[in-house]
Amino acid sequence: MSDPIEAFFARLARDAPQRLLRRTVGTIRFELDGPGGVEVWHVSIADGRVAVSRTGEAADTVIRTDREFFGRMARGEAKPLTAWLRNDLTAEGRFRFVVLLERLFPPPPGARHPRSVGAAPGEPG
Amino acid sequence: MKSDLVRVLDGNIFVLSEHNGDIEATVANPCGFFDFDTRFLCRWQLRLNGERLTPLSVAERDHVTLRFFLVPGAPTHYVDATSSVIRERAITGGAFEERLTVLNHDREPVEFTVRLDVASDFAPILSVSEERTPPGRLYRRVEDGGLRLGYRRDRFQRETLITSSEPAQIDEHGLTYTVRLAPKQSWTTTLRVQGLALRPDGQDVREHLDRPPRRSAAERRHDLAAWLDRAPTLSCDWSALTTTYRRSLVDLAALRYSPLTLPEDVMPAAGLPWSATITGRDSILTSFEALPVAPELALATLRMLGIDQGAVLDDFRDEEPGKILHEFRYGEMVAFEERPESPYYGSADATPLYVVLLDEYERWTGDTDLVRQFEDEARAALDWIDEYGDILGDGYVRYRRRNERTGVRNQGWKDTPEAICHADGRLPGPPLATCELQGYAYDAKRRGARLAREFWGDPAYAGRLDREAAALRERFDRDFWLADRGYYALALDGDGRQVDGLASNMGHLLWSGIVPESRAARVVEQLMDPRLFSGWGVRTFAEGQDRYNPLGYHLGAVWPFDNALIAWGLRRYGFAEEAGRIAEAVVDAAAYFDGQLPEAFAGYPRELTHYPVRYPTANSPQALATGAPFLLLRALLGLEPAGEHLLMSPRVPARFGRVELLDVPGRWGRIDVISSGLGQPDR
Numbered sequence: 001m002s003d004p005i006e007a008f009f010a011r012l013a014r015d016a017p018q019r020l021l022r023r024t025v026g027t028i029r030f031e032l033d034g035p036g037g038v039e040v041w042h043v044s045i046a047d048g049r050v051a052v053s054r055t056g057e058a059a060d061t062v063i064r065t066d067r068e069f070f071g072r073m074a075r076g077e078a079k080p081l082t083a084w085l086r087n088d089l090t091a092e093g094r095f096r097f098v099v100l101l102e103r104l105f106p107p108p109p110g111a112r113h114p115r116s117v118g119a120a121p122g123e124p125g
Numbered sequence: 126m127k128s129d130l131v132r133v134l135d136g137n138i139f140v141l142s143e144h145n146g147d148i149e150a151t152v153a154n155p156c157g158f159f160d161f162d163t164r165f166l167c168r169w170q171l172r173l174n175g176e177r178l179t180p181l182s183v184a185e186r187d188h189v190t191l192r193f194f195l196v197p198g199a200p201t202h203y204v205d206a207t208s209s210v211i212r213e214r215a216i217t218g219g220a221f222e223e224r225l226t227v228l229n230h231d232r233e234p235v236e237f238t239v240r241l242d243v244a245s246d247f248a249p250i251l252s253v254s255e256e257r258t259p260p261g262r263l264y265r266r267v268e269d270g271g272l273r274l275g276y277r278r279d280r281f282q283r284e285t286l287i288t289s290s291e292p293a294q295i296d297e298h299g300l301t302y303t304v305r306l307a308p309k310q311s312w313t314t315t316l317r318v319q320g321l322a323l324r325p326d327g328q329d330v331r332e333h334l335d336r337p338p339r340r341s342a343a344e345r346r347h348d349l350a351a352w353l354d355r356a357p358t359l360s361c362d363w364s365a366l367t368t369t370y371r372r373s374l375v376d377l378a379a380l381r382y383s384p385l386t387l388p389e390d391v392m393p394a395a396g397l398p399w400s401a402t403i404t405g406r407d408s409i410l411t412s413f414e415a416l417p418v419a420p421e422l423a424l425a426t427l428r429m430l431g432i433d434q435g436a437v438l439d440d441f442r443d444e445e446p447g448k449i450l451h452e453f454r455y456g457e458m459v460a461f462e463e464r465p466e467s468p469y470y471g472s473a474d475a476t477p478l479y480v481v482l483l484d485e486y487e488r489w490t491g492d493t494d495l496v497r498q499f500e501d502e503a504r505a506a507l508d509w510i511d512e513y514g515d516i517l518g519d520g521y522v523r524y525r526r527r528n529e530r531t532g533v534r535n536q537g538w539k540d541t542p543e544a545i546c547h548a549d550g551r552l553p554g555p556p557l558a559t560c561e562l563q564g565y566a567y568d569a570k571r572r573g574a575r576l577a578r579e580f581w582g583d584p585a586y587a588g589r590l591d592r593e594a595a596a597l598r599e600r601f602d603r604d605f606w607l608a609d610r611g612y613y614a615l616a617l618d619g620d621g622r623q624v625d626g627l628a629s630n631m632g633h634l635l636w637s638g639i640v641p642e643s644r645a646a647r648v649v650e651q652l653m654d655p656r657l658f659s660g661w662g663v664r665t666f667a668e669g670q671d672r673y674n675p676l677g678y679h680l681g682a683v684w685p686f687d688n689a690l691i692a693w694g695l696r697r698y699g700f701a702e703e704a705g706r707i708a709e710a711v712v713d714a715a716a717y718f719d720g721q722l723p724e725a726f727a728g729y730p731r732e733l734t735h736y737p738v739r740y741p742t743a744n745s746p747q748a749l750a751t752g753a754p755f756l757l758l759r760a761l762l763g764l765e766p767a768g769e770h771l772l773m774s775p776r777v778p779a780r781f782g783r784v785e786l787l788d789v790p791g792r793w794g795r796i797d798v799i800s801s802g803l804g805q806p807d808r
Contacts, residue, residue, distance in 0.1 A: 019436040019446070021501050082467045085460035087280035090324050092333040095385040096432055107437030114445060117527055118516035118556050119619065 005032065005067060008074040009041055012104060013052040019103040022048045028097050029059035034067035043104075050104075061097035065089035076106035130156050131183055133191045135216040135345060136382045136394070137161065137401040138320070144180045146193040146212040146223075147171060150246070155253035158221050158285075159398065160320035161331075162456035164253060165274075165285040166221075168244035171210070173197045173227065174237060178210055188379040188397075189345050190215045207231040219339030221318040229306035239302040241316070245285045247276035249456030250399070251464055260461075265297040272300065281460055282323040290315040322455075336388030352378045356418050357789045359758070362782025362802060365716035366754075372720030373754045376746035377415060381422070384453075386432055390425035393752075395452075396724070396744030403453040403468070405430060405475030406538060407748050409482050414689060414752030416489050417759050417789055423486040424495065430479060431502040433468055435509075440527040441465050447509030449475035451533070464531055471533040472540075473514060473524035473562055476506045477569035484572035487580075488766040491792030496580045507573045507590065510566050516556045520600055521617060522566045525556035537562060538687075539630070539665065543672060544679035545616050548625045550671030553618035560613050561630045563601045564637030570594035571638070598639050606644070612651045613640075627667035629657065629687050635694025645698045652691060653703055660731025661714045662688040662707060668728070681728035682740050685711050686749035689756035696760040701776035708757040709778050715754070722750040762786060762798050769793060775800030 030041040042059060044051040063080075065073075069088050072078040080101035083089045091098045130141040141156040142148045150157045150167035158166035171178055178195035185191055192213045196206040208231070213224040229235050247259065261278025271288040272295050291314035293300040304312045322330045340348070352374070359370045382394035384403050393415070394400060395407035408430070412423035435448035442465045443451075454466035465471075480503050487496045496503075514522035526532035534542050537559050545559060546552050570590045578587035605614045607623060613631050614623035632652050634640050640648055651657060656667040662683040666673055674681045688707050695704040714737035715722045724747040727738035758764075761784065763774035771793055777784050783802030788795040 023498060023501065079462075079467065082460055082462055084330070085281070085455060085467070087282070087324055087330075090330070090333070093335055095334045095336075096387070099386055099432055103436045108439050108441070111438035111440050112527060113438060114513050114516045114525065114527070114556075115518065118523070118525060121554065121619075 004071055004074060005039070005041075009043075009052045012043065012050045016045075016048055016050045017103055020045065020048050020050070024048075024100065026061070026094070026097055026100070027057070027059040028101075029057070029062045030070070031062065031064040032067045032070050033065070039067065045100075059093065061091055061093035061095075063089055063091055063098070063101070073101075073105050076108050079108070080105060130154075131185060131191060132188070132398055133214055133216055134188050134379065134398055134401070135219070135340070138216050138219060138221070139398045139401065140166075140214060140216070140221050141398060142169070144183055144193070145171075145178050145195055146180075146214070147177070150248075150253070152254055152256055157248075157253070158318060158320070159250060160219075161322050162250040162402070162454050162459075163283055163320065163322075164248045164250065165245055165283070165320035166243065166318060167246045167248070168242055170242040171195075171212070171225070172238075172240040172242075173208065173210060175240075181209075187346070187349060187375060189342050189349070208235065208237070215342035217340075217342040219319075221320075222342075223316045223318075224313060225316065226311055226313045227304060227306065228311040229308060232308050234305060234307050237302075237304045237306060237312075239304060240299060241301075242299040243272060243274070243287060244298065245274040245276070247283050247285075247457070249458045251454060251456055251458050251466070261457075267295050267297060271295070272297070278457065278461070280325055281457060282325075283457075284321040284323055286319045286321060288317050290317075331385070334385055334388075336383075336385065349375070349378050358787040359785070360787075361784045363712070363780055365712050365720075366758075366781060366784070368720035369712055369715040369722065369754050370720075370758070373722070373751050374418070376721060376751045377411075377419065377422075377748075380411075380746060380748050380751060384429055387425065387429050390428060391422070392425040392429050393422050393748045395749075396747040399743050400747075403429060403433070403450070405449045405451050406472050406478065409449075409475060409478045410686065410690075411748040411752040413478075413482050413485060414686065414749070414756040416485060416755075417764060417786075417791075418755050420486065420490050420790060423482055424490075424492070427479070427483055427486065427495065427499060430475075431499055434502055434505060435470050439470075442467065442469050443471040443526055443528050443532050445470070445509060445513040447476065447505035447507075448513065449479045449506065451475065451536075465528055469532070471524075471526055471528070471536050473522055473536040474538065474565055476509050476514065477522070477562070477565040479503075479506050480569040480573050480576075481565065484576055487576070489791045491769070493580055496576055500576075500581050503573060503576060507569060510569065511593075514562075514566070517619075517621075519621065520597060521558035521604075522562040523556035523558040523619075524562075537630075539628075539679035541679050544665075545624060546626050546672050546680075548627065548670045553616060553622070553624045555619050557616045557618060557624075559616040559630060560601075560605055561633040561637070563597065563605070564634040564639040567594050567597050567601070567639040568637040570597070598641070601639055602641055602644070611647050613648070626670060626672075627651065627656065629663045629665050629684075629691065632663060632687070632691030632694055635698050636690045637694075638697065640698070642698070645700070649695060649698070649700050649703055652695075653706070655730070658706075659683055659728050661710050661726060661737045663691055664728040665725075666728075668730075673728075675728040676740065677728070678725065678740065682725040683714075683728055683737075684725045684750070685715075685722045685753040686756075689753035689760070692760040693756055696763060696776075701763070704760045705776060705778040708761050709780055711753065711757060721746060722753055723747070724750050758784075758786060762800060764789070764798065766791060771796050771798075773798045777802065 148169040157164040176197040195210040211226040266273040274285040381391035393411040395404040435444040450468040451472040453468035458464040516523040524536035574587040574590035615626040616624040666680040692704040692707040725740040784800040
């Protein structure tokens, strides 16, 4: 599977992020603009699992962006919430699933554990 | 920031202006019309025949509507005016509406030129007190029946749309009306100003999200009446207490905020107008304070902060899995990641306090479904304490920002850069473990253990948490107690050395219960000593130390919420008389502010000023101070839920006389608490 977006969704379905709460139930439809038209992905979340399909079914929240920007989120380089504020993506429906996107996409690369920073000398206060 | 501006507001939509209703924003005077963390008007200036208007009076009944009665010209020229103007404004249906009426009192017909100058800078709320050149492009457009001001930066776009019910001549800088009025006649127009957060297709981003329509001013007034009606009824011989209680209820109503994420819920925002947003610490502590009068606030706070709980490591946002957020904002600087509040997680206390609130909420309401539903969130918060909060692996919760550019340095409630210091003024090196954080962690573990045992069916986990809490209590007493001074160290520095500043933080330790009984009397003695107790309350930082300053925000000022938590802690340890002294002092101070407690007052000794000097801060009301009277009442009346009952053991100073709190809601239904007002012997 060479397409990074297909790979992202396949990984999501195979291996739901641990960060997803068991109680979370909902559906999100992604509409991705690309050179070949609009690509649709439907994600359904329940019991800590994610099911992915290519159908245009109704969803609690619909996210629309372009393939290139989606790719940046899929690599953890862009954060969905600030992307929504900048209009790099648009959302319809329930805002809580825009917040939830943070749990579906990878964390920013290179982030540190507090303990790895903790003991170094530093600014007072 | 000026604090005497007049305002109307609804959540994060508000208008701040001068007393004549005009807006002319500057860095020193950040007034305007704000919505969604953006300023949509920075100028809104009315002239009648070229003259500015002077207020005769301003009617500010609640936070919903505001009326200005004005005459043209400056007061020094004042002779009987032959015309006057009424401006009546409200936030209604999510927009700013102003009804403008011109009255001709003359015996002759008069032609008036009514001019309204209008402009917007679209400044993000986080930058209104700094000089800033907007990186995007500003534009203005006259349209049929309206004026459109706009700002665009890449795909980010904000617009202000101004329309008028009466025909106006509109140019890019405002609206002009030419009005001919017969003797004794009046003319009225209604102006409507909408703040729009636009998508590329020209529609508001918020219109595409599921949420109930924004309420009208009339609906909000009705809702306020219903809210007051629902709250327990207080009667007391000392009117200072009833006035303060009533005012706090009105202000708490105005502080209720419905986030986009949970549009049907209301949680307390941290302060108005500048902190009308989702916060961690302030929302949690205010909800805790308000449990005896409005437990539904805690429910919304727990739900909201649970959804936004940290899930990953993110240095820019100081985020870690399980961490409870510090603050959430929607403005331009957040959108373009010049600021981290999307959300920002830089506070070390909110996470253990989240567990404290969850447990306390169940004790009051018996809402067992919620504690079962929120097991994952609570466990993640408890895990955070050990995995991410314990930065050095020595068993203490510490903080150190990874975002060194825009992150917060001190991550407890005393978050100014020098708030945590030695008695001689030295600043300790990071990562700091302040004492109250250890108290919160201890309390969170104890309460987590109860939840695990009673609701999650996990006695093994409960046992582990109890053992950890006991070990923390022992370790804490060993490492923090300053034997030669007779008080707990304010903090341990990054090398594990004690920071010996004498501060109010120690009072929170009583609330958390981490202090051994044998030490409590000594701690109480310190808190009530004139070095800390000013006569209006316990100072943040004791007099006589190097950085003490009666006007020091966290280094000398007296904070009502701090005192409420301390009073409740004193009561827990059986020091009812001292708790009563604090409650009496704070209520006494509130009386000087018509019952509206400010965020803080100066730490001058009471004998010196005879008056509580207000600390100049921007937010009024501030949620933590607004909630303080409820927790003080709880301390006076000794209210403690136990099983299906509310235990009550009033110990009220004589000054209060008889105190009755009727219809206190909880798992018991509604119950009355009555204190006879007869003098009771001390302890």
